[in-house]
């Protein structure tokens with residue numbers, strides 16, 4: 001049992017309950033036993049003094065490509081399509097060792113940024129690269145994060161009018177059967193699951209219509225969720241209009257890709273009718289404001305999405321299109337992006353925190369167990385330290401967290417188990433992870449030349 005007390009608590013429950021001086025009690029079953037104002041009842045277990053801190057639900061990362069940690073800092077001034085064309089040939093040489101090291105670094109960094117659950121969208125499976133999905137699952141176990149890797153895929157190479165080179169795409173049948181195998185091997189449907197799989201063909205310009213629609217059938221047959229990139233850039237919109245004669249959202253609708261079991265990465269270029277469709281179908285959006293800014297893709301219409309009841313989560317996106325990859329910082333970036341578009345009323349600190357927690361839980365289908373601090377939910381919690389120089393003098397701790405600089409993580413729990421303590425990973429060493437990431441990067445770059 002762990003008792004966090006003498007602490008500010010932002011619960012993100014349905015009424016956004018906030019306790020300026022409260023407590024959270026974590027039971028031995030890894031779930032939240034109690035939350036409220038004032039001190040906790042006396043009892044056994046570890047007591048954590050939260051003076052100077054704010055406890056929130058653990059942040060949930062709804063879009064990422066962990067392997068990209070091995071190719072950061074390249075093509076830094078390119079558009080999405082230019083950046084992809086530069087990087088595809090390098091990614092074609094990925095293997096399990098590179099992916100394992102990149103995922104270890106990426107997930108360790110996410111944990112230090114206040115993330116307790118991350119998805120990953122992996123869609124490059126070189127023929128002789130070994131089991132790259134297993135490599136990243138092992139990395140997540142090593143760090144201790146709750147993990148939702150998706151089995152991605154690409155089957156539309158250049159010779160068929162797609163963007164990726166032909167040697168890094170799979171055949172449609174290979175992609176579908178490997179995806180089904182990944183679900184059978186790894187997916188845990190239980191409420192406390194540490195590992196769930198989703199089905200994730202990559203994007204309209206790298207996947208055939210057949211793979212998109214059969215992937216949706218597969219996911220629904222297996223009871224798992226669906227994810228893909230959609231409406232990220234103007235180039236993608238042009239591609240869809242030319243090839244399919246419609247917008248990306250109309251294309252998704254045609255293929256059975258709107259629904260409350262689907263969440264889409266980006267959703268930047270959505271017209272009013274697309275936003276209405278997403279809201280009406282309960283289709284989620286992984287909002288990745290820093291990546292969208294880095295690639296100059298545009299700014300998602302988050303206020304309008306929320307007003308139409310679209311589930312919106314936050315994502316850092318791949319580490320090669322958003323080198324910071326810090327989920328805590330995305331709270332502020334999301335707020336700034338919304339306000340740049342819509343003025344100061346477009347998003348507030350409470351709403352930004354909701355995107356990063358409950359919004360993410362809804363995207364991943366985990367809203368019954370994650371995303372808020374309520375008795376009975378899984379104890380995925382972050383205790384942010386807000387009494388250092390960076391936040392000195394900001395009395396409102398939620399404002400300090402969202403408007404201030406990235407806050408140090410005093411304690412992060414996943415299912416009640418510590419994964420970060422006093423700004424350090426509990427189960428891995430950050431220096432070792434960095435060294436392994438450098439080695440993986442060099443190995444990949446040497447092979448690529």
Ligand SMILES: [Zn+2]
Pocket residue numbers: 063064065121229265317318
């Ligand atoms: Zn992405």
